[in-house]
Amino acid sequence: MAQTLDRIRVGSAPDSWGVWFPDDPHQIPWHRFLDEVSEAGYDWIELGPYGYLPTDPARLADELARRHLNVSAGTVFTALHRGPAVWEETWAHVGRVAELTRAMGARHLVVIPSFWRDDKTAEILEPPELTPEQWTHLTRGMERLGHLVRETYGLDIVVHPHADTHLDTEAHVTRFLDATDSRLVSLCLDTGHYAYCGGDSVKLIETYGERVGYLHLKQVDPDILAEVVAQGLPFGPAVRRGVMCEPPAGVPDLAPVLRAAQGLGVDLFAIVEQDMYPCEPDRPLPIAVRTRRFLRSCGA
Structure with missing residues (x-):
């Protein structure tokens, strides 16, 4: 029998339904996502790209309540390595998302660094390595953001290492x-x-466990990843090729990751994200149902 992972709160996100943008003809309507994520057996969701779900707090709260759903986090994209020049624009974006996140009763804001190559076009936007000055801008900027988001909105930021960003x-x-x-x-x-970027999640949890405040659960197909690395493919085309796969078919093995996270002795959200942009509208729900069943078999 699997260990009971009573400190892990499992959810899913619009990303698992192929949603990457606030508005896109390849994506399913938001109300279908809410219907299906609830049907698949999840109680928790993220807001996804700001503007995909309704941004009026009263309307969104009503839509969530009717489906017995709760929000774990909002998500923002930042380019703080560019220094003080981008602060005002960043804070305006963060403020919109944080306001809605707080109104939904969530306590976390997922912060994703900006991409150095374009997700859709593969255009190289910036060098993949930061200069020492840019590293300082990034680290001091994130500390400033963490402080102000907590002071202003009562939320904790959780910074998300991501393929094709400077934090990978x-x-x-x-x-x-x-x-x-x-x-x-x-x-x-x-x-x-x-x-995807060569890291070991269990090792990171065991080494820096006190810094892990939130989890996204997904797996990589190692054979497709080898092709992606060999061909130097950007993340967007890699996703279209199927590099992020349905558990438990890929790596890392999620059961040891979840056990390591449980061992930290703190409550953690573990939000399923299987990058599938773009995808056929009928594809996500059966995958979501099977994934929820698999995570229950792991004790979560």
Whole structure:
């Protein structure tokens, strides 16, 4: 019998339904996502891209309540490595998302660094490595963001290492954690993105467990990943090729990750995200049902 993972609160996200953008003809309508995520057996969701779900708090709260759903987090994208010049624009974006996140009763804001190459076009936007000055902008900027988001909205930021961003590999993630204040900045460990970039999620939890404040659960198909690496494919085309796969078919094995997270002795959200943009509208629900069943078999 699987260990009972009573500190892990499982949910899913619009991402698992192929939603990457606030409005896109390839995506299912928001009300279908809410219907299906509830039908699949999840109690918790993330807001996804700001503007995909209704942004009026009263309307969204009503839609969620009718489906017995709760919100675990909102998500923002930032480019704080670019320094003070982007702060005002960043804070305006963060404020909109944080306001809605707080209104939904959530306590976390997932912060994703900006991409150095375009998700859709594969255009190289910036060098993949930051300069020392940019690293300082990134780390000090995230600390400032963590402080102000907590002071203003009562939320904790959890920074999300992500493929094709400057925060991706084990070396980059550990450098970031070592350079930031643990009281202000925690990590959203995405098991799929970390594996995609060569990292070991269990090792990270065992080494930096006090910094892990949130989990995204996903897996990578190792054969497709090998092709992606060999061909130097950007993340968007890699997803279209199926690099992020349905558990338990890929890596990392999620059961040891969940056990390691349970061992931290704190309550953690573990939100399923299987990147599938774009995808056929009838594909996500059966996958979501099977994934929820699989996670229950792991004790979550």
